Amino acid sequence: MDSYDRLPYDTKPGRAMHPARLLALARRSGLACAGPDTARVLEIGCGTGANLVPIAAAYPRAEVVGIDLSPVQIGMAAADARALGLSVRFETLDLHDLRGDPFDLILCHGVYSWIDDPTRDALMERVRGLLAPSGVAFVSWNALPGWHVRGALRELLRQHVADEPDLLARVAMARDLLVALASSPLDAGLGALLRDRAAHLLDASDTYLAHDYLAPHNTAVYRRDFVAHAARVGLSVLCEAEPGSDAAPPGTDDVMRLAHDPAQMADFLAGRAFHRSVLCRDDAVFGPPDATGMAFRGVLEPGGAEGSAMRFSRRGVPVMATENRLLAVALTVLAERAPAAIAADALEAVVTERIGIPGTAPLLRRALDTCVEHGFVELLLDPPAIPTRLGARPRAWSVARHYAARGQAWVPSLVHEAVAINALDASLLALLDGQNDRAAVLDALVGRHPGLTREELEVRVPGRLAMMVASGLFEPQEAP
Secondary structure, eight states: OHHHHHSOOOOOOOGGGOHHHHHHHHHHTTOOOOOTTTOEEEEESOTTSTTHHHHHHHOTTSEEEEEESOHHHHHHHHHHHHHHTOOOEEEEOOGGGOOSSOEEEEEEOSOGGGSOHHHHHHHHHHHHHHEEEEEEEEEEEEBTTTHHHHHHHHHHHHHHTTTOOOHHHHHHHHHHHHHHHHTSOOOSHHHHHHHHHHHHTTTOOHHHIIIIISSSOOOOBOHHHHHHHHHHTTEEEEEESSTTTTOOOTTOHHHHTTOSSHHHHHHHHHTOOEEEEEEEETTOOOOSOOOTTEEEEEOOEEEEEETTEEEEEETTEEEEEEOOHHHHHHHHHHHHHTTSOEEHHHHHHHHHHHHTOTTOHHHHHHHHHHHHHHTSEEEEESOOOOOSSOOSSOBBOHHHHHHHHTTOSEEEOTTSOEEEOOHHHHHHHHHOBSSOOHHHHHHHHHHHOTTSOHHHHHHHHHHHHHHHHHHTOBOOOOOO
């Protein structure tokens, strides 16, 4: 772990790893798992803790544990937890020494493909041994066939820097080669593929290059082999943490009808290079799905009408159209309320009121369930409350304020994403402590940013506040 001590990984929160999402998928599948507020959560390979700290802050009654081999990274994680007054436990620990009571949720991101074969076997055995009967585990891994070209580029970079012992110098040499490759005239065959991948990596961080492309271990596997590995230790693949991400590309129905292994065929056709798999024990007992505490969050934006259909987009890219008026209204309501989630029964009530036709709840549930399967709607179990309007004295989430105060270029959100911020945002977050009204915030910003006039700040600040609201950076406040 010396490389991680020398160059700690830029750990970030991941929306797909949030307990509200993973445990909702478990309940939807019929597992009687714990809710996120009382769950026992373990992260193996927690790095600097930036994924686990926001979880512990959002669910203070949960028992949260993170382990990593790097004492430097664990020290950073523990320092953040102490500064925020969290009870999360971070330990420098080898997974071979991991023991204890079972966990309702185990997170393992960026570990499976990045260790040697014996350690990978031990990892899966520990996950199985520590997983509660109705618990689930998140395991991410590099996948074939999509990683073939990335793997070729990795081997090229590793051979290029093989004689350089210093890690930071190796990263610099690799970056120089990437720049040269990206600007090369290669336009055919493997060379063109390497050029395109190199161009994609130009903006990659030093930590990513060091630990993903220059590390001694990075093993990609086919889905069928991952499933078989899980089965050997008594685990089953339940679903993907991002529903719909394992689908076959559009227009491939004729090919898929011939597939003996549809999931593996879909990976080939899509060129899949990465999976975020949700696992359960192979002896798990499944019952009927439990909708108690379930809520929906919108991830699409209305894109206007197209004939009798309503179009919806994700980040400006059209992804679906529907003539189902119930669903169109529901997706519109979810977009209006985002990033806040809406309880299932509350959403049904709002849609029924807008449609003006009672008794449509069963039809709406089926339509929303299909949207969840395709990743068009996010299903959550007891998600954190997120305000979408600011009070007179706004208060940003304490976790976001802490990360901004220590100079981080991004901050965690209550949606469990890393939100990029600039210097003005960092100053704003420091002032948004629930004590200052907007006039006081502007007054203080004039002193902190002498290069900006008050008039300029009056123009810029509302837009930055709107970005923060849309990103889920504010915590609820009681009405005065």
